[in-house]
Amino acid sequence: MENLVEIRDLTIDFPLRAGTIRAVNHVDLDIPKGKVTALVGESGSGKSTLASAIIGLVSVPGKIVSGQILYKGRDVLKMDNRELNKYRWKEVSMVFQAAQNSLNPVMTIREQFLETARIHMENYDESAALKRISELLGYVRLEANRVLDSYPHELSGGMKQRVMIAFSLLLDPQMIILDEPTTALDVITQDYIFNILKRIHEEMGITMFLQTHDIAVVAKVAERMGVMYAGYLVEIGGIRDMFYNAAHPYTKQLLQAAPSLLDELKERKPIMGTPPDPYNMPKGCPFHPRCIHAKPICEEQIPQMVDVAPDHKVMCHLYL
């Protein structure tokens, strides 16, 4: 299995007045080429911070404290602006968590598309670009004509999200990062978009890296799943291993908390305890205060990542 992206020992801090938040903590992660890898975890666990770093973005006042992000062997963190400009959109594109944030409120969708196309497309040709854009908008079930002439405020939340998905495909990237791409979408549109993305993924061998808290979406589209907790990657493996042989106590609880129409939401158990205070991370394993299996060593030492099966790793003292 060839990796398109290899993240090594990545640590990202946010120094704030009240203390420093370590949003990503010594993470090693491989994103295999041509596969759909999903990253799940509760709010604030660091999914978006990690994902944005892959396209060389860290929001202010974030600092990369350690590590490398290798894309086809090249360290993204060492690229200069010119290299980054070539790499973003064309090699790796990203659909951000809040689409509205990336759309300019005073420009129509057409103007925004064309601007990006002009900057990034080789041999830019307006009519060809428009044709491509209309086709992509059709993929995401939007009426190209009306949407192109609209300003962002004239579109619904889900429509803006779909515009961003279409946008991300504009330059035929090798990989797309989708950060909560369907949170604003109903299930029929979701189903449709994931089928399209799957088809694009299969036909063009595009690599997908998806961040979501919706476990059901992961079950539907992903081939590999990683779980983040408090900035750590605590478990990663193939989708069936993760769902049917989850190793980490947190992963097990996360799966049990997933709502399903097949049973009563009432019976779903929210994960015990409260998320960790980012300013005061517990010593030892970050999950130990909420873990029913915690042993004395868990309070002392951060566990190493170990293999529990081929291509299935976990960071937990139970397996050491």
Place this chain on the structure above:
Amino acid sequence: MDKPLMELKNVDMYYYKKSGLFKPKIPIGAAVGINMTINEGEIAALVGESGGGKTTIGNIVAGLLKPTSGEVLFEGKNIYKMTRAEFRKYRHSVQLVQQDSYASLNPVHTIEHSLVGPILSRKIVKNRKEALQKVKEALLRVELSPPEMFLEKYPHQLSGGQRQRILMARAILMNPKLIIADEPVSMIDVSLRIAILNLMSRLNREMNIAFLYITHDLATARYIAQNGSITVLYLGKIVETGRTATVLERPAHPYLQALLSAVPVPDPDIESRKRKLPLKSVDMPSVAKPPSGCRFHPRCPYADEKCSIEEPELIPFNGRLCACHHVETIPEWSYLE
């Protein structure tokens, strides 16, 4: 007894979209012929496809958008015929938690500023000290703890879920009778999602706040509105409405049946075996040129000629209202084959 808090009567909302410099404007019927009642202390869910008109209706109920025609009543009074004082009271009583948490918090203000400001200026509290106290309580209520840690932050320094909870706290601070929550939990992860839904139920029980819960997620709609009502929209029109338990137990409209079938299950093996959606076409028709007759007919597996000509009305069926010509003969729905 059910006492109506908000009512929409024959409400239409048309947006007019310019199609070119000299071309006529195209009307977009984002909400058409809407009749809806939210009772005091009730939880009402509004569900439907992206672009179906949910946010539009939410904004009309909140008084932020004046409908093209029809009446909007608060405690029996038309809000557009109110005195200024009455209107002000209505606007305090009905709070909107918006879908887009980035846009609804001012990026250059701290959370403290965004929360303390409104309750001071609207004289809900006497002074700054009291305001700060109330804000801290509200933050604890939405489980942002310790509150001090969030007060100094700017919106971009919070995760999506944290921002959504800030908005819920801001709404509670106004002592509302109704909170319109537009996709309040879609950005939040599962365990917090249940926590927020439980929080909404608690506010509903303890403070008798009614909720209009706008969502595309049927599982959470069923959960939160289990004792309330549900209204299903399709292309700006209501296709089915009634008590949540009745409607979701035996969904009658083919669109609602398809919507339920599309809900993914957190199980990869079931997902890979699942049948295709019971839809003839997945393409969503244009709201600017809605299909003739029943708006759903081009996608409906049961549609016949009548459906393409005659528009169905909402009629009583099995304890709810449903707008479908063939509701009597459509097979009962089940999740798995």
